[in-house]
Amino acid sequence: SQQGEEDPQALSIQEGENATMNCSYKTSINNLQWYRQNSGRGLVHLILIRSNEREKHSGRLRVTLDTSKKSSSLLITASRAADTASYFCATDPNDYKLSFGAGTTVTVRA
């Protein structure tokens, strides 16, 4: 069963705008990871945030983690056409069973 659930399922924004997507999960985790998947391709690891961290940045990406609410958010700032992809959160309970949500499909309009 899926541990994480992303919200919204789909998001359409104008180039230059920010995109925010959320992930909720059910059980305790060691870390939470975000991945990007371009159409027809494999997943690419974007960022990992550990359970004792609250916020992490990587380039135009900002991830937050609230373990008390069992939720995370991924913010992409100043979006570009190349950011058009599906984004997945994955929860790591520290047992080799990384569990993925169904993903958020982001479309960036020129």
Added chain:
Amino acid sequence: NAGVTQTPKFQVLKTGQSMTLQCAQDMNHNSMYWYRQDPGMGLRLIYYSASEGTTDKGEVPNGYNVSRLNKREFSLRLESAAPSQTSVYFCASSEALGTGYTFGSGTRLTVV
């Protein structure tokens, strides 16, 4: 380029046929994984290998077998393919527990 290589990229099987999906990584990662991706369901773990010489079941292992041939290679076998196994299969590897995964580009399998 370093990474995870999967073969084949596409395959069509008839119900009841068998096949093996191959996966190799050249990053000296200890752990390897097989996932399947179906529309609207995200990725589901089929089998994983925490280290060379070990394999364990994931969420959806029925109908599959795996072999961790050596540290580099982890294969997935369908002994008697069924239409329900139509999916995109991804192999991944990670350096250690609690680290990010590197994924292959996938195998699109259709069982008719």
